[in-house]
Amino acid sequence: MRMTRAAIKVLIVDDDTIVRRGLAATVDWARFGMFVVGEAPNGKRGWEEFLRHEPDVVITDIVMPEENGLEFSRKVKASRPRTKILLLSCHKDFEYAQAGLKLGASGYLLKTTFEDEELNHFLAAFQTELTEIAPKAEPDFSDQPKVIQQAAEYIIRNLSNPMTVEDIADEVGMSRSHLSTLFKKKLGCGIHSFIEAKRLQLAKQLLKESDVNIQEVGERVGIQDAKYFSKWFKRCTGIPPSDYRNEQKGKN
Structure with a gap:
């Protein structure tokens, strides 16, 4: 089985049930390679859904009970900086929307007036950014046991997150020691070495093919x-990331 690029996961958080469910039901998410993994009526519940699903895109209202969208967005960005956040606001919330942008949100829409084209513009941009920074598909794991395929896929999907061998073993339903032994036997390297190699591969790709800053890489x-x-x-390649980027850009 060849690895395929995973669909982009979306979480919608809004205390207005009509808005929340309307977005989930009426937007052509598949057009942007996306699907809605969860909904929540406030930031507190939204955080629970975020931890459960680890979405790539969060669409959230700003003013909500229990926990507002700004507090929620702050936690999202602290936990998973690459997550794209789109704020929904009313005219009276403009200052809040500006504060959200400072926290790292990608933009905001006025709930009362936005057109489909505006939302589609953001979704298309998110699709481009998220797929451009995603690790490229591996050539093949087709001759490997399913558990090895699953472990490798899990690693590549979660390179931006803290990850332990125990996490991977839990994901594939195998003991840590058994998975480590089988992984080394089948792929010829330990799990930690595989993770490091994939992180380096993605870092090189980002430095070569995108303009995101070194911190974000x-x-x-x-x-x-x-x-x-x-x-x-530098320890892995012999040169600092800024020099590597300059070298690669100079070859284009």
Whole structure:
């Protein structure tokens, strides 16, 4: 089985049930390679859904009971910086929307007036950004046991997140020791080495093919500290990430 690029997961958070369910039901999510994994009526419930589903895109109202969209967005960005956030606001919430943009939201729509084209513009942009930064499909794991395919796919999907061998073993339903032994036997390298190799592969891809800054490249391969990322990249390649990017850009 060849690995395929996973669909983009969307979470919708809004205390207005009509708005929330209307978005989920009427938007042509498949057009953008997306699907809705969950809904929530406030930031508190939204955070629970976020932890459960780890969505790539969050569409959230700003003013909500229990926990507002700004607090929710702050936690999302702290936990998973690559997540795209689109804010929904009313005219009176303009200052809140500006605060949301400072927190890292990609944009906002006025709930009372936005056109489908505006939402589609954001969704298309998110699709482009998320697929461009996704690890490219592996050539093949077709001759490997299913559990190895599943483990490798899980690793590649979660390069931006903290990850342990126990997490991977739980995901595929196998003991840590058994998975480690089988992984090394079948792929010729340990799980930690495989993770490091995939993180380096993605870091090189981002530096070569995108304009995201060094800090964000590090975050997207699971290294939050920019200085540590630069040291790690230099240890792996012999040159700092900025020099690697300049070299690659010079070849184009």
